[in-house]
Amino acid sequence: MSSEPRLVEVRKNVLKQNDLVARRLRERFRAAGVFVVSLVSSPGSGKTAFLEKTLTVLQPRYRVAALVGDLATENDAERLARSRAPVKQITTGTLCHLEAAMVEKALEGWDLNRLDFLFIENVGNLVCPSSYDLGENLRLVLLSVTEGEDKPIKYPTIFNSSDVAIVTKVDLAAAVEFDWPAAHGNIQAVRPGMPVFRLSAKTAEGMEDYLEFLASQLVA
Ligand SMILES: Nc1nc2c(ncn2[C@@H]2O[C@H](COP(=O)(O)OP(=O)(O)OP(=O)(O)O)[C@@H](O)[C@H]2O)c(=O)[nH]1
Ligand SMILES: [Mg+2]
Secondary structure, three states: OOOHHHHHHHHHHHHHHHHHHHHHHHHHHHHHOOEEEEEEOOOOOOHHHHHHHHHHHHOOOOOEEEEEEEOOOOHHHHHHHOOOOOEEEEEOOOOOOOOHHHHHHHOOOOOHHHOOEEEEEOOOOOOHHHHOOOOOOEEEEEEEOOOOOOHHHHOHHHHHOOOEEEEEOHHHOOOOOOOHHHHHHHHHHHOOOOOEEEOOOOOOOOHHHHHHHHHHHHHO
8 A cells, every 4th residue: 555645644634733723822812912923934035134123123112022933043032032022932853844833832931911913933944834824813925035036936835825925135136136026926926916015124124114014903
C-alpha cells in the first residue's frame, strides 16, 4: 500500500486540530476586546522592521504587544522590545510556521484584557504559514520591492489567505526598478479587491495611511 494517503490524513488531522485551537483563541481575543494582527512574508521582507515601527508609533495611544516566531534565535524579540512593548519570542525549531497551539502557549500568563492590539510575526516563509489559522482578526502579507513583482502569482495561497498586502522597502524601489503596476496587478489577480499599502519602515513614508487603516479596524 502506498504511504501517500496516510500522509494526507495525518496532515488533515493536524490542520483540524489547529482550527480547534484557533477557534478557541479567536473567542478569547474577542472576549478580551483585543484586535489581533498577524504578519506573513518571505524571510527578510521587513516584518520586524515594520512591526518595530508600528509598535513604537502606536504605543502612546494604544496598549500593544507582540509575539514573534522564528526557527532559532531571540533576535527579533530583542529588536521589537526596543519599542518597550511586551514581546515574546516563539522558537519553532524545525517548523516553518507558527501554529495556534504555540500562540496559546506563549500567551499563558498574559492578561489580554489589558491590550488593544496584539501583533504576531510569523516565521519568514511564503508557503507553510498560509494554512494555519492563528485566530487573528487580520492577516497582513508583506512583499518587499526587492523580491520581484511576480511573487503573488508564484505563491498565490499566502496572498489568498491574507486580508491586506503591504509593499515594503519602497525607499529602494527606484534602485531595483520596481514595477508597481505589475506588482499591484499580480496581487489583484490572486486576491481581487485586496487593499494594498506601500511604505518604508526605514523612512516612514506611507506608514501614516496604514496606521490610520489599522485604527479604523479597531473602531469597526
Ligand atoms: N531600505 C530598507 N531596508 C529595510 C526596510 N525594512 C527592513 N529593511 C531591512 O531589511 C532587512 C530584513 O528586515 P527584517 O525586518 O529583519 O525582515 P523580516 O521579514 O523580519 O525577516 P525574518 O524575520 O528573518 O523573516 C534588514 O536589514 C532591515 O534593516 C525598509 O523599509 N527599507
Ligand atoms: Mg523578523
